[in-house]
Amino acid sequence: MSRRIIFYAYLVCLMLPLYWLINLSFKANVEISTTMTLWPAVPTLSNYAVIFTAPEWFDGFRFSLTYVALNTIISISVALPAAYAFSRYSFLGDKHLFFWLLTNRMAPAAVFALPYFNLYSSIGLFDTVWAVALAHCIFNVPLAVWILEGFMSGVPREIDETARIDGYSFPRFFIKIFIPLIASGIGVAAFFCFMFSWVELLLARTLTNSKAISSIMTRTVSASGIDWGLLAAAGVLTLIPGALVIWFVRNHIAKGFALGRV
Amino acid sequence: MIKSVDNRAWFLVLPVFALVAFNAIVPLMTVVNYSFQDSFGNNQFFWNGLGWYQELLDPSSELGGRFFAALGRSAAFSLGILAIEVPLGILVALCMPRDGAQLAIGLVIMALPLLVPWNVVGTIWLLYTRPDIGLFGWLINAVGIDFNATKNAAQAWFVLIAMDVWHWTSLVALLCFAGLKSIPDAYYQAARIDGASRLAIFRYIELPKLGRVLMIGVLLRFMDSFMIYTEPFVVTGGGPGNSTTVLSIDLVKIALGQFDLGKAAAMSIVYTLIVLTVCWVFYTVLVTRDSQTVERPEVPS
């Protein structure tokens, strides 16, 4: 039973900072800065009203979700054939290539911020969803390849061979038979791509002119100091897409974190 | 699994290669290029050879001292969070219910911090730990400890580490949980029959099975914690003073704050090489372990 207590204590520790964020988001700045209340004494929606009436907040959300979705689609679709190659064939330089891919997952974003700005400006994509969606591929594509490779290696080769004998062409086999078999792996990879693209800030801010939702949040800092209530409300809103994604995949989380490799 | 040799597989890898190379090679070349040059501003560059590197790796120089101090802080941060997150993650995984509604709710709550944008993570902890408006800061002050992370370096470190533990322990725990679930019941039954203690079960059954996922977890956590930028930037901004200026923050200060592109580039290269070396060691260990456990499938899970 003490195990359960540890587990619930951990969950409470996870929830407390989130609770505090939500708590502050329903308070007016006067209440925040003058009294310490465990729940809003005078609950107000004014912070949210500011956000919902200002178009740049809405646009920021739309912009961010667009590049996240684009990035997830691009990452998964290029990673699928590559992961298949790594899981099924041995070819010239495969191990080095695999490690090189993974190194890009390791490269510090801070290192690349400035060169990225130069690169995407020079090809005219600066300040578009495409710039961020493509830039995020540097860490999401290797991750997707790595996760999908794990899942694909769990599918017996005999399936490929049977399909070939049954007269399936490679593209038809891949789309009709193989992809459904690793559907859960695709789901897991998509989840991680979404996650890392959604939470990343540095590149998103460098490659756009303050369009991503994360950059817009910095606007809560004004000459008169930080607007705490507004900051908290914006923070709460950025939790929602993540929470929704988790809710949809809640039955697959445990399996997903096995990454097909345990 | 025996793979067939076929170099045509390169065609399947080509899109990934092109996309990642576009993102990696051109910017990397830019960085390398900068690192060998100096500038008087106005986009006029001249060749500086290994000058920046010599300065960077010489702890007695201004740049070198600063670099090694930041490197030390980054290493300390990574080691600190690993030392907490790995044991805590294992503990949480061991304490998780195996199934049922409690597990489902627990999993959702645990996954939540992982999907919080990193600047919002910083914001949450800023709001949570400030002595004037934060629950945590207020509570600590209420019990008589003077708590203010913007003034006290040790407290700033405490907040950063607590924040990272809050943010990422669930990742380690979820990986371990998946690893634990893959242990067949027969192992636990055999251990009971052999009269193994709880500790022995952990030491000889669970820990060996967790070895693999822990490697993955440590690797991911090392990479991300060593490169951490956004969260400390929001919470402490590297302060008070330079006490929480980790490598990434220093790098951005040099590159974008002072516009010392040559210094920043040389620093980036050294920084990347360090991350790569450590990761290469991990990767090698991981791959070697894999090849040792190829004949795994004798136990159905």
Add this chain to the structure above:
Amino acid sequence: MAQIELVDLAHAYWTHAEPADYALKPMTTTWRQGGAYALLGPSGCGKTTLLNIISGLVTPSRGKVLFDGVDVTGLPTERRNIAQVFQFPVVYDTMTVFDNLAFPLRNRGLDRRAVEARVREIAGLLDLTPDLSRRARGLGADAKQKISLGRGLVRPDVAAVLFDEPLTVIDPALKWELRSKLKALHRALDVTMIYVTHDQTEALTFADTVVVMHDGGIVQSGRPDELYDRPRHTFVGHFIGSPGMNFMPAQVMAAQAQVGEAMIPLARSYPALSAGAKLAIGIRPEHLRLSAHGEHRARLERVEDLGRVRYARLNFEGHRLAALVPEGEPPPSGPDIRIAFDPARIHVYADNLLVGEP
């Protein structure tokens, strides 16, 4: 070392199960100290459940488990003095083979010298001596299962060693060798062994008492020859022997059985058969003679040549029968042949149960 008694034992995996859902139907049996038992039955008949109840991994829904008269029903596995070997090898990957074998002993606080001696003895019996200092991780499935067997056998004080289909993952050639090794170990160690299997050859060669389970209940237990010669249940007749016993629904009148049109004489008369019971007669293939002078007509469908023996597949009065073709005789020819039943070897079954001596 102990005598194991199961008293009025039954088990259901759901709490409010109907008797029909019981994984184990009520049973009372005794397993004597030092016996070599085989628990034989098809998959899903409840043998593993019974084994896990004896070892304490499963607590029975009702009834008692007694070790030497002491009720251990509520005791957990680790306090029962039971060793168990599982279907798939369970080894502690990070330990050496020696440490694996020593593990159950060390956990029970044996001193180092005793551990060393016992481990070396068991390793010797299982041919593991050359591998003792190797790490278990790198070994093949065969060697791993030998370690599992060794861990089951290493404790000198166990009440019984339970084997749950331990040779499933082993190569056929090695299987035979390990089985005879287990038999030798049983003699050398004088310990009760209960061996679960669905393979009759394994059961019949290993055990001195074979317990046949069917549908959650024990249908017969006895020496292998008893099971073969006098199956007490049609299931035992079917399950043991390959091909199994021939069964034909029949009418039994005094000392004759009528199958279809044919009247088959029996060794004795059966006066007291209850009226509503479903009657059948059973005969082993080798007691059914193919003979030109046989009194019954049958149609030959085909002859199966299994190398060492040949079986004729017959159709007799609409029932499929197998008959052994005696060695040295030419295979019967022609679709129409004649057969004879050995009256002394015909058993009569009422509602699947053997009708015993009056």
